[in-house]
Amino acid sequence: MQSTAETTRPNASRTDICSAPPRRHPRPDGQDHYTISEVVAFTGLTAHTLRWYERIGLMSHIDRSHTGQRRYSNRDLDWLDFVGKLRMTGMPVADMVRYAELVREGENTYLDRRELLESTRRDVLTRIAELQDTLAVLDRKISFYGDAGRAREGERTR
């Protein structure tokens, strides 16, 4: 597919974390015909999983060599990267597939995609808050054990 130069734009001062995608592809566009095992090495996913992603529609059709072997592009790598991020949010694979379908449907699905992403964003914020709460609990317990464990005042669940 048409190589769209480098996506790495500084995109200055996005909210708080960092800024732009520091995407560095293993090979430049045009030479990006990765075998499945290369993608395995890059992404940490298994070949099984990569084929499965394709089967369920989480990845649109992957280019093939003249003998039918998969050849992944930089674009595919980007997508896998994004999917990895979504996966970390706990989003079910089925929802990711829906997003992928929206992408395939074209520009008229921009609004739906945006809504999906925003709802995901809310989920992520919630999860971060929960984790920080959990962190507080852990710190309390750790400091309890840290106190040699002999001042066992008030701790219930040990």
Added chain:
Amino acid sequence: MQSTAETTRPNASRTDICSAPPRRHPRPDGQDHYTISEVVAFTGLTAHTLRWYERIGLMSHIDRSHTGQRRYSNRDLDWLDFVGKLRMTGMPVADMVRYAELVREGENTYLDRRELLESTRRDVLTRIAELQDTLAVLDRKISFYGDAGRAREGERTR
């Protein structure tokens, strides 16, 4: 079924670290003999799950009524609360069971428990960082869609 007040705690301004558990039990110690369905209402877990937790050793033996029905205590509620927190960290149930076993083994396992909690704490910090990273990616994409979607400069995975 008897509706025991409201469980909805405002959870007032949990700073972040330390301080004591703001536990508010449905009934005071001494009257804490909750049926399984009461615990279902308090925790949001299903009765199936509660019994399963007990079977796999995630909860130590629960008190029984004279006819053999479960009667949960405030202590059990605290434990379930903590388990809920651990669950949110993504800790496998098997690891929680190990922790529960350490608790049952007594005070000589303080060190192991502390180590387990500290390793969990590190996991939580990692996950928070990952989620914040994900948040940045989502924000980038959302702002892309936010720009009416017509300035489609550079966005690759859409």
Added chain:
DNA sequence: CGCTTGCTTGGAGTGCACTCCAAGGTCATA
């Protein structure tokens, strides 16, 4: 050419964390 290594497929299997079932006993209310 044979050998090894890598890739292909559909379909079956795995592990986790529940989730449900059947058959029966218990409890509160009318």
Added chain:
DNA sequence: TATGACCTTGGAGTGCACTCCAAGCAAGCG
């Protein structure tokens, strides 16, 4: 006392996200 909601058990079933298998084609090398 009888109705219906609730509780008990062991074991089987479910859904998700992979994970693996067998059989076979393909590519590179001595």
